[in-house]
Amino acid sequence: MACLAVVLTVMISSGCGLSYPPAPTTLTERAPDHYIIGPGDSMEIVVWGNPEVSASIVVPPDGRINTPLVEDVPATGKTSVELARDLEKALSRYIKQPVVTVILSGFVGPYSRQIRVVGEAAEPQALQFSKGMTVMDVMIAVGGLTEFANGNDASIIRSVNGQRKQYAVRLNDLLRGGDISANVEVLPGDVLIIPESLL
Template identity: 40%
Template sequence: MMTAKHVFGTLLAALVVMLTGCSGLPSSGDMPPVSTLEPEPYEIGVGDTISIHVWRDPELSQSIVVRPDGFISMPLMGDVKAEGKEPEALASEIGTALSEYIRTPEVTVMVTSPASKEFRNRIRITGQVAQPQSVAYQPGMTVLDVVLIAGGVTDFAAEDRAVLHRQIDGKYQSFSLDLEAVLEDGDMQTNHPLQPGDVISVPRKALFRGEL
């Protein structure tokens, strides 16, 4: 005759097996490759420093940081929306507006400090790592690189249940990672190359999974 303790143990074991086999996430082996598409034209963003040069009119030329509201201030023109525009488009808009005050203005706009791009191109790692990080993307960077930058995983990390979140067609999709295989067995199958915007999360070990 089974006691209540035995019944509970049997149910707990069945639950562990079920949860282990049904993570619900696709393997990162099914993850699409890092994008090899040509980069899109650069759009000015908040925090960018841009240099505006008006030929033969140094008083109108300036170097300015795009404000948090996405605008810059120009002599004669007042506030001008810069966020979301390509440098050539902004130069054309400024030139058209200045033509009311000076004859045939020639305007060039250059992004001298692309702060917004650097922020968008960062990679994040969160959860059970020594130092959760937001790091600047570097070409060739892999999952292992970011884990090492974060100081490795903690003793409470469920390494085989790590997840890589990647933005695909404008939406984040999640893929399973096996950091235990990478770190302890040298199995590089899930040591994937990363791309800007990727997020790696390392969950904590769970008692109901039999990990503690």
């Protein structure tokens, strides 16, 4: 249990004697194809023929948005098309047959669709998941490894059928050795942990 606490605080090392199965190179689970709105996303809400009720909005942390005529509309967890239909329904009390388009312009997404990178990355951060994203894409986004990183002892924590599993990834082999077989796909919600080298 002590080793597990160390892993989750990104202070893992070979001293714990932990080893994980390699991350799957092909995924049976697939992420949804459509972008899901989350807190922090910015959008343009265009009500055709009614510019006075169109708006530029940033989704607040509670995930509910307000427009000039309708308030407290849930946005988080929906696609832009689903949100547009909900706004049309709400606006129909005030406007005859409203036509709404939601155009997303800034992407953060819900936490469940982010990839979190912690530990010895040049710029540890949470990234918005994109379809087909791989560990190489993630590492490019975070600026690669620090000089202190133990990249071949990195791991991915992933939820599989409601259970958390941990998989080994070989970042040194991929980034410094050019071994493309070490490049694996990531899924929404993955946490990539990069430990510090003890040497």
